[in-house]
Amino acid sequence: DTAVSQTPKYLVTQMGNDKSIKCEQNLGHDTMYWYKQDSKKFLKIMFSYNNKELIINETVPNRFSPKSPDKAHLNLHINSLELGDSAVYFCASSQMGDQPQHFGDGTRLSIL
Amino acid sequence: KNEVEQSPQNLTAQEGEFITINCSYSVGISALHWLQQHPGGGIVSLFMLSSGKKKHGRLIATINIQEKHSSLHITASHPRDSAVYICAVSTNTGNQFYFGTGTSLTVIP
Numbered sequence: 299d300t301a302v303s304q305t306p307k308y309l310v311t312q313m314g315n316d317k318s319i320k321c322e323q324n325l326g327h328d329t330m331y332w333y334k335q336d337s338k339k340f341l342k343i344m345f346s347y348n349n350k351e352l353i354i355n356e357t358v359p360n361r362f363s364p365k366s367p368d369k370a371h372l373n374l375h376i377n378s379l380e381l382g383d384s385a386v387y388f389c390a391s392s393q394m395g396d397q398p399q400h401f402g403d404g405t406r407l408s409i410l
Numbered sequence: 411k412n413e414v415e416q417s418p419q420n421l422t423a424q425e426g427e428f429i430t431i432n433c434s435y436s437v438g439i440s441a442l443h444w445l446q447q448h449p450g451g452g453i454v455s456l457f458m459l460s461s462g463k464k465k466h467g468r469l470i471a472t473i474n475i476q477e478k479h480s481s482l483h484i485t486a487s488h489p490r491d492s493a494v495y496i497c498a499v500s501t502n503t504g505n506q507f508y509f510g511t512g513t514s515l516t517v518i519p
Contacts, residue, residue, distance in 0.1 A: 343509075354506065354507065
């Protein structure tokens with residue numbers, strides 16, 4: 299059973315489009331995260347959600363919006379996609395507080 | 411300057427060698443994480459520690475809070491250890507998360 303699953307695995311789309319990446323965890327964790335890994339493989343946190351409340355919001359453009367319908371899901375919506383949004387996006391989850399995180403396999407987003 | 415610095419950036423070792431990867435940080439932390447990213451892209455959490463030392467199989471992680479430094483050791487390295495190892499810290503203020511740039515390890519048979 300997959301603990302943290304992201305869909306789609308690959309997403310190729312044109313500049314200006316709106317897209318979503320879904321994330322689900324079946325570990326019963328309280329906190330979920332979204333990370334961006336750029337072409338130089340540098341990871342940066344984008345958001346985290348704890349009990350449906352945003353607790354970290356790094357300096358990401360407001361074109362990016364996390365949406366959590368319940369504590370097992372944290373979806374990432376991106377509006378008006380730009381070339382610089384091309385990256386691998388990872389979802390992760392953990393128990394509340396400083397606990398080890400479990401990562402999804404990543405979604406590779408390519409903007410044409 | 412990055413809040414988390416790792417060294418070396420790249421490391422090639424012969425199978426069986428003892429390997430050390432270093433991580434230094436400049437912020438106050440609540441915990442430090444060591445992650446492993448395989449060539450296929452998947453990320454696995456190896457350790458999370460806030461003091462002392464942890465061991466899991468051939469992997470050992472240590473942290474010195476006063477010196478703001480952590481090390482990841484791999485004993486009896488094996489080609490399957492080839493991966494990128496990433497150090498990350500969660501801060502004790504503002505719930506921030508910072509990552510190092512990673513150490514790319516290649517273990518040659």
